[in-house]
Amino acid sequence: MRPGRQLAVLGLIFVVLYLLVFFSGGASGGWKDRLEPRLGLDLIGGTRVALEATNSLDGKAPTQENLEEARRIIESRVNAYGVAEAEVVTEGNRNIVISLPGENRDLTDVGTPAELRFRKVLKATDGSGATTAPAPTPTASGSPAPSPSGSAAPKPSASAAVKPSAGAAVKPSASAAAKATASPSAGGQGGGAPAPTASATPAPSATPSAPAASPSASAAGVPQGIEAQRKAVEQKVGPAAWAAASALQAPADLTADPSLAEKLKPFGTLTPQQVAVLAPEMQFNVPTVSCAQLDDRPAGSVKDPKQKAVACESGAKYLLDVAKVEGTDVKNASAQLDQTSSWVVSLNFTGDGQNKWTELTRESYQNNGKTCDASALGQGGNCRVAVVLDNRIVSSPEIQAVLTGDSQITGNFTSKDANDLASQLRYGALPVTFVQQEAQNVTATLGESQLRAGLLAAGIGMLLVIIYSFFYYRLLGSVIFLSLVLSGLLVFGALVVLGRQIGFTLTLAGIAGMIVSLGVAADSFVIYFERLKDEIRDGRSPRSAVPRAWVRARRTIISANAITLMSAVVLYIVSVGTVKGFAFALGLATVLDLVVVFLFRHPIMTMFARTQAFLSPRVSGLGRALPARSTEQATARNARVKEA
Known part of the structure; x- marks a missing residue:
């Protein structure tokens, strides 16, 4: 040797x-x-966030497949921040823990569902929750939220990345603007719902023909856990209040029947979690259900794209149509600077999604089919389309043209806000909702x-x-x-x-x-x-x-x-x-x-x-x-x- x-x-x-x-x-x-x-988190410090996955309405634990899919999406969102050494792991049957060594960062946004949907605004009413004043009905010249007109889109005062402000707008991108004859005030993305046609089934008008929120109707097709929660809410508000709310076919006018205000008053004491289990028509028609309650609903409360929904913007409640365009068909989303040096989120669609968006703008333009109530029309007499991110409305611009190209979500975004929102949309919606359990800076x-x-x-x-x-x-x-x-x-x-x-x-x-x-x-x-x-x-x-x-x-x-x-x-x-x-x-x-x-x-x-x-x-x-x-x-x- x-x-x-x-x-x-x-x-x-x-x-x-x-x-x-x-x-x-x-x-x-x-x-x-x-x-x-x-060096890892425990040696040089950093950020640790624990998220608990849950179904926001029935409280059941998610499946392991959904939890793992959520973990991969969250990991992609964290990596999109441009930082290394991030660790995203599952713990138990419902928890996801995010650890990021080094500089402390706000990681709470990565757990938001980020389900972007485009819903036509059917009706609008006051969302202040007042019990003594009549519910004002916005007119075409005084809509609850500012609608874009001319060549300028209204700018909100807050970010729309996680908590969207009311005044953000959606407009076509440069390529789409060249094709549109109206001002760039509306735009959107592709979706996963069936493509609407010009003769789409009309949404309920201001005077529906049948009660929309009867107890029996609300139970049909509703998971047992949610129905049990509705029964608990019914017991809390009392039989008289529940019967009065179920009989409403339109937003209640409390001045016409002063006794009705007292009957519906218990709905103002419900928690956001309890409001979330009410039928959409009941949320909209009961004036004592306020926007403060609706805005604080758990993430994922507006989840089913095939059901109508209620959301708020600038203190006004909107009854929204089913989602005919969804975020699942977004081909790509990116944060960009527009010609005015403002940050926007540019959306590119799949071929199918682009067709659906074009059909939705065609249906909304000039209120084809008369599906939108007068309270929901914009200043030009056209329907508005609400861009709904999770439970909140990012913007509700009036559709002033039939748009056939890509679109942009505009607003008073910072660079971080725009990139966060683009990351959430690019990597998809989470299959489950999360509640933050722990946020620790080491x-x-x-x-x-x-x-x-x-x-x-x-x-x-x-x-x-x-x-x-x-x-x-x-x-x-x-x-x-x-x-x-x-x-x-x-x-x-x-x-x-x-x-x-x-x-x-x-x-x-x-x-x-x-x-x-x-x-x-x-x-x-x-x-x-x-x-x-x-x-x-x-x-x-x-x-x-x-x-x-x-x-x-x-x-x-x-x-x-x-x-x-x-x-x-x-x-x-x-x-x-x-x-x-x-x-x-x-x-x-x-x-x-x-x-x-x-x-x-x-x-x-x-x-x-x-x-x-x-x-x-x-x-x-x-x-x-x-x-x-x-x-x-x-x-x-x-x-x-x-x-x-």
Whole structure:
């Protein structure tokens, strides 16, 4: 055997690894900066958000398929922020935990459902929840929300990314504007509902022919859990109030029947969660159901695209038609600066979605089919289309032309607002709704103290192993010391390179995995050295005992490390969160320990066996193995003399 060759291979591995550390892609800054691995949330601080997935109406846990789909969408949204090292994992049967090391960020928006739908406004009424004043009916010249006219779109005072303001507008993009003859005041996106035609079924007019919200009608096709909640609401408001609300066929005029105001007053005490389970017609017709209650409904309350809905804008309640254009057919969404240097969200549709949007604008233009009530018409006498994001209206522009191209959502967006909304629309709506359970900012100070504690624990563990090794094995303890140092350098270099190439982040759990690997490495030393003692006791010289001990110990060392490695792989596959970091670090340290065993420990022992110091029990650390061998040899020589 030529141990120099194996040591040369190990030296080559070190040279290549640290060339990658200092000069590979992603290496920047000074030498100290290039030696820093990517650190996780618990070491450098950052943001941690826990979301609980639930059906907002019946409270049931989502399916595992829906939860995993939501996790992938949320992960895509987080990655769209342009940050690395984000971790999005599921915990239990309904929780998703988002962890982002480094700079603290607001991650609450990534859990919003982001279901964008285009619904025609059928009716409008006052949403203040007043019980003593008549409900004002907006006219075409005084609509509840400002409608775009001329060439300018109204600008809201707040962002529409998560909590859209009332005045945002939708307009065709530059390519669509060239085709439209009217001013760019309306636009939209493709959807997943059946394509409407010019002779679409008219929505209820101001005077419907039958009650819209009777208890029996509301129960039809309603999940049992929601119906049970409606029964609970009926009991809370009382039979008289429920009967009065069910009999309404249009928004109640409280001045015509003062007693009706007192009957409907209990609806004003309902929580937003309780209001969400009411039928849309009851939400709209009962004047004591206010926009404050409707705006605070749980996410996902306006969920079914095939049912009518109620939403508010600028203090006015709108009864909205079924969604004939949905966000699921958006081909792409991107944040852009328009010609006025304002941020807009540009929407590109699939072919099917574009056709549906064109048909919806054709149906709304000049109120074809007379489906829109006078209270819902814009200043030009055309229907308005509400752009509904989750439970809220982003904008409700009047349709002033039949639009055949892509569209833009405009508003007083900041760069972050526009990019957040575009990300939500681009990656799709979440299949389940979420309630934020925890939002925690881990400070860098706390992370640094944990890092120091972890490194201190690793240092103490390694020091104890080295002290014991020198005490028990003496000269052989230097082999253990050098092996652990080389193994540590290999692991450190690998962590730096893997952090740049695959985004691996070192957490406190990962440091724990490397500390555990010290024990695994020490076991392999004990196996080898004790085998060596056995060979010497059997009468072999140290030079011949080293290779024989290696052959006998090698299989045991490989088996022990293979079991540890398999355990790490299984743990990595089945675990989540920081436990994966522990398993990865343990597996990596185990593999690199095997490299050191084959390319350093055995060759260096072969070289030591050729020295005189190795033959001394006091220096070598072989203990009583060498004296026992001398006694056995003397006994054997005496026996041969007697036989002669």
